[in-house]
């Protein structure tokens with residue numbers, strides 16, 4: 001990767017920049033619509049991977065393996081047609097990866113198909129899908145850090161993946177859905193406050209899901225990656241991440257026209273997780 005980026009973001013992400021390779025995976029007609037020189041970031045030609053190229057079959061299988069092992073048994077494992085129909089063809093996938101030869105055997109056993117030491121393996125992915133409004137929907141974010149840890153942890157892998165992915169896809173208006181107790185809130189809220197579009201979501205497989213709206217863009221993303229955690233003292237109230245009654249109450253208020261935003265990263269206290277909420281729009 002070009003050294004220009006190093007001067008802009010926190011040094012804790014240096015290992016990712018120095019050791020891993022970014023990739024873009026989508027339908028081939030989409031490549032030219034993406035911004036692929038973000039902060040001088042170089043994406044090798046062979047790392048623009050077309051979902052229509054049968055010779056890259058191992059990559060598709062290994063991406064599906066990454067989704068399954070990172071989410072674990074309680075996750076929402078995706079069929080390959082879901083990646084294809086709902087992610088790769090209409091939108092895109094951005095992430096970091098490395099060659100098999102750079103990883104020890106105990107990490108490699110999590111993947112499905114490795115035909116040579118040169119096999120390029122995905123270590124993280126952010127899937128974003130364009131919406132009819134011109135906004136984008138963040139469909140999936142995951143990283144291999146939970147298994148990489150035994151070998152070497154790439155701190156900030158998911159954060160950097162979503163942050164740089166949002167710039168590659170040129171996303172300003174962003175929607176997403178996540179659970180109140182998800183650790184990934186640390187990542188989404190590091191990038192931006194989240195306006196609550198729903199606080200309790202029976203349409204989703206997990207009803208304790210937040211649907212959120214955030215705005216991104218280069219200046220905001222750069223600020224998020226400069227090292228200080230987005231913590232806030234200036235909130236109206238806290239929501240405990242398992243408080244279903246409060247979620248339903250907030251949902252009813254939102255449906256009656258109230259506006260709320262989660263304004264900072266989760267607060268961990270007495271073995272519980274709290275989200276700081278403020279009234280109003282972003």
Ligand SMILES: CC(C)(COP(=O)(O)OP(=O)(O)OC[C@H]1O[C@@H](n2cnc3c(N)ncnc32)[C@H](O)[C@@H]1OP(=O)(O)O)[C@@H](O)C(=O)NCCC(=O)NCCS
Nearest residue numbers: 070071141142143145155156157158159178183184186187
């Ligand atoms: C959640 C997940 C994406 C985090 O990946 P990761 O690469 O370990 O995360 P990062 O290193 O980028 O973390 C960025 C920050 O968030 C914090 N964070 C990440 N996961 C966290 C968790 N589960 N609980 C608390 N904090 C967490 C990190 O400590 C780090 O904090 P810092 O800014 O103070 O250094 C990963 O564990 C995963 O793939 N989980 C399964 C899939 C999932 O839940 N995806 C989210 C769907 S919305």
